[in-house]
Amino acid sequence: MAVITPPEKTAAGQRQQQPRRSRRRPLVLNAVALAAGVALWAVVAALGLVENLPTPTAVAQKAGTMIADGTLVSDTFASLRRVLLGYALGVVVAVPVGFLMGWYPTVRALVEPYIQFFRTIPPLAMIPLAVVLLGIGEVPKIAVIFLASFMACVVSSFQGVIDVDKTLINAARVLGASDRIIFAKVVIPASTPFILVGMRIGLGASWATVVAAELIGAQEGLGYRMQKASTWFEMDTIFVSLITIGVLGLVMDRLLLLAERRLTGWQERR
Amino acid sequence: MNSKISFRDVVKTFPLKDATFTALGGVSLDIADQEFVTVVGPSGCGKSTLMSMAAGLQEPDSGSVLVDGTPVSGPGPDRGVIFQQYALFPWLTVRQNVEFGLKLASVPAEERRRRTEQAIGLVGLSDFADALPKTLSGGMKQRCAIARAYAVDPQVLLMDEPFGALDALTRVQLQDQLLQTWSQDKRTVLFITHDVDEAVYLASRVVVMAARPGRVHRVVDVELPYPRTEEIRLSPEFRRIRNEVWTSVYHQEAPAQAA
Numbered sequence: 001m002a003v004i005t006p007p008e009k010t011a012a013g014q015r016q017q018q019p020r021r022s023r024r025r026p027l028v029l030n031a032v033a034l035a036a037g038v039a040l041w042a043v044v045a046a047l048g049l050v051e052n053l054p055t056p057t058a059v060a061q062k063a064g065t066m067i068a069d070g071t072l073v074s075d076t077f078a079s080l081r082r083v084l085l086g087y088a089l090g091v092v093v094a095v096p097v098g099f100l101m102g103w104y105p106t107v108r109a110l111v112e113p114y115i116q117f118f119r120t121i122p123p124l125a126m127i128p129l130a131v132v133l134l135g136i137g138e139v140p141k142i143a144v145i146f147l148a149s150f151m152a153c154v155v156s157s158f159q160g161v162i163d164v165d166k167t168l169i170n171a172a173r174v175l176g177a178s179d180r181i182i183f184a185k186v187v188i189p190a191s192t193p194f195i196l197v198g199m200r201i202g203l204g205a206s207w208a209t210v211v212a213a214e215l216i217g218a219q220e221g222l223g224y225r226m227q228k229a230s231t232w233f234e235m236d237t238i239f240v241s242l243i244t245i246g247v248l249g250l251v252m253d254r255l256l257l258l259a260e261r262r263l264t265g266w267q268e269r270r
Numbered sequence: 271m272n273s274k275i276s277f278r279d280v281v282k283t284f285p286l287k288d289a290t291f292t293a294l295g296g297v298s299l300d301i302a303d304q305e306f307v308t309v310v311g312p313s314g315c316g317k318s319t320l321m322s323m324a325a326g327l328q329e330p331d332s333g334s335v336l337v338d339g340t341p342v343s344g345p346g347p348d349r350g351v352i353f354q355q356y357a358l359f360p361w362l363t364v365r366q367n368v369e370f371g372l373k374l375a376s377v378p379a380e381e382r383r384r385r386t387e388q389a390i391g392l393v394g395l396s397d398f399a400d401a402l403p404k405t406l407s408g409g410m411k412q413r414c415a416i417a418r419a420y421a422v423d424p425q426v427l428l429m430d431e432p433f434g435a436l437d438a439l440t441r442v443q444l445q446d447q448l449l450q451t452w453s454q455d456k457r458t459v460l461f462i463t464h465d466v467d468e469a470v471y472l473a474s475r476v477v478v479m480a481a482r483p484g485r486v487h488r489v490v491d492v493e494l495p496y497p498r499t500e501e502i503r504l505s506p507e508f509r510r511i512r513n514e515v516w517t518s519v520y521h522q523e524a525p526a527q528a529a
Contacts, residue, residue, distance in 0.1 A: 171357035171415075174325055175371035175422060176347040185370075189361045266361040268404040 086145025094153035102161025136217030149202035156198025160191025295483025316484025350419030
């Protein structure tokens with residue numbers, strides 16, 4: 001999982017955009033580390049140091065057959081669909097709720113107790129309840145993922161509004177801006193960095209939740225596949241699913257990071 | 271006197287934990303049209319509060335603040351405000367920042383562009399019109415903020431320690447630039463500072479404030495001709511007035527206990 005850096009606000013204007021040349025170096029090091037990791041795994045598996053550990057080649061072969069017979073694609077699609085639906089719903093609801101909480105103290109006072117309460121309950125702990133209330137179809141899984149991403153996002157967008165520099169609001173006000181304009185032209189852009197951080201945390205939480213949600217009553221999905229494989233001792237299948245989840249999570253996180261860079265490149269960074 | 275801005279018995283208090291802090295305890299002050307007035311005083315004398323009320327960002331507890339004889343009710347583009355912290359919108363370029371107020375005032379596109387370029391040119395930022403604030407130095411940021419205020423063509427400029435965070439050299443340059451612009455357009459300027467030299471160099475009248483409660487301690491007329499030059503800055507007459515202001519800022523009688 002990628003490290004999430006909080007949005008930074010500094011007074012002093014130090015430009016720190018690194019030159020292109022040195023930006024390629026970490027990529028090379030990343031690749032080296034990855035290759036070394038796989039090599040270590042191969043050695044450990046070949047020497048039989050860990051019982052039942054499949055070799056990288058066995059996992060690759062298994063991935064090949066799973067792609068060929070369509071299970072990997074359909075599992076991936078099923079999990080991805082749940083994550084994207086639950087996650088997107090969570091973000092779409094959380095951002096306006098967070099904004100309203102930050103902007104109107106009344107809304108904050110009404111909503112905050114619930115947020116603080118549900119925030120202490122891990123979304124995974126909601127699964128049994130969701131199953132009882134919503135059955136074992138798609139709805140409880142998406143609902144739990146929704147909850148996970150909502151909780152991560154709502155707090156950060158709320159915080160984003162609260163943290164908007166008051167002088168910026170005053171600056172807009174003295175130029176003749178109404179509350180509505182201030183909200184649209186100052187509060188929303190100023191809180192974008194916070195929202196994007198929340199979105200990245202929410203994405204991680206959504207992936208974590210989907211796997212667990214699929215452990216109960218799913219017919220397909222990467223989590224379901226792992227659960228089933230473990231009862232049959234198919235270690236290679238578990239590895240294929242795990243790696244797929246990791247890669248998908250990483251790709252989606254990178255996409256968000258890219259969006260973050262584009263949308264919040266104006267920030268002064270230390 | 272036909273005053274542009276007038277403060278009449280303005281009182282402003284802030285609640286503290288177990289007392290009330292009297293930021294302004296009955297301040298009266300008149301600023302004439304086209305006058306350049308600076309306000310100096312120790313911290314806590316309420317000089318920023320004074321400006322904030324003229325801007326309409328704060329309301330007096332009692333007394334009144336009038337601009338053109340009308341009580342101030344909220345901020346408005348007739349009064350441009352420059353903050354010490356620049357307060358540029360960091361996600362907008364220099365040009366977009368300067369355009370901000372003009373867009374709010376629904377100035378037609380063509381005129382908006384013309385006035386924006388003019389304001390940017392006035393502060394010498396034409397080459398940086400498309401730059402984001404994060405790439406600018408402190409002095410350039412403040413010039414951008416000044417351009418943003420000029421663009422909407424306010425009759426009054428309210429400046430709250432605008433050059434306080436800048437290095438001495440940049441500060442002097444911006445002071446000269448400000449005076450030069452003022453000599454052409456003659457806006458009324460209320461300029462808050464803690465720098466005695468700056469206060470004397472810029473103003474035709476220096477208001478020295480005292481703290482606890484915040485009040486006007488003395489008003490010193492600066493009888494130096496405009497345009498102000500380096501020669502004036504180094505003249506004995508400047509030094510005399512400067513010393514006079516300095517003394518009344520730093521050697522005020524002990525604050526009244528009955529605050």
